[in-house]
Amino acid sequence: MTRTIYISLPVEHAGRAADFYAAIGFERDPAFSGENHAAMIWSEAIRIMLMQREAFAAMSPKRLIDPRIEAGALMALMLESREAVDAMIAAAVAAGGRELHGAEDEGGVYSRAFEDPDGNGWGPFHFAAPAS
Structure with missing residues (x-):
C-alpha cells in the first residue's frame, strides 16, 4: 500500500x-x-x-484562520520542467487564482507561486539536477 x-x-x-x-x-x-x-x-x-x-x-x-490574510501553510509541488511551472501558474491565474511572485531561478531551482481563490498558497517548482 x-x-x-x-x-x-x-x-x-x-x-x-x-x-x-x-x-x-x-x-x-x-x-x-x-x-x-x-x-x-x-x-x-x-x-x-x-x-x-x-x-x-x-x-x-483551534481558531480557523483566513488564508487570504494569514499564512497557515504553503504547499510546494515539484514539476517536471520550467514550462510545467509556467503552465500551472497560467492555469491558476486563468481559473481565478492570483500569482504571488514571478519566476525565481536560484541555483537550479526554478519556482513561482500562486494562491487559490480562497487564499491557500502554492509554490510549483522545478529542480534541475546539476550535471555530473
Whole structure:
C-alpha cells in the first residue's frame, strides 16, 4: 500500500474550489467527495481535501484562520520542467487564482507561486539536477 497524505484546506465553496484545482491539474475523487468537501488527487500519494470553512472548523478545536490574510501553510509541488511551472501558474491565474511572485531561478531551482481563490498558497517548482 502506498503511504498517502491528505492535506485539508479551508474553502468558501467546495464545488468552486474543486473546479479551480481541476483546472490546474488535480483530478476529483468522487468516492471521497460530498456536499461540503471535495477530494482532489495530485498523485497516488498526494491528495487534498477541500473543505468548506464550517466543516473544516468542526474538525479542529483551534481558531480557523483566513488564508487570504494569514499564512497557515504553503504547499510546494515539484514539476517536471520550467514550462510545467509556467503552465500551472497560467492555469491558476486563468481559473481565478492570483500569482504571488514571478519566476525565481536560484541555483537550479526554478519556482513561482500562486494562491487559490480562497487564499491557500502554492509554490510549483522545478529542480534541475546539476550535471555530473
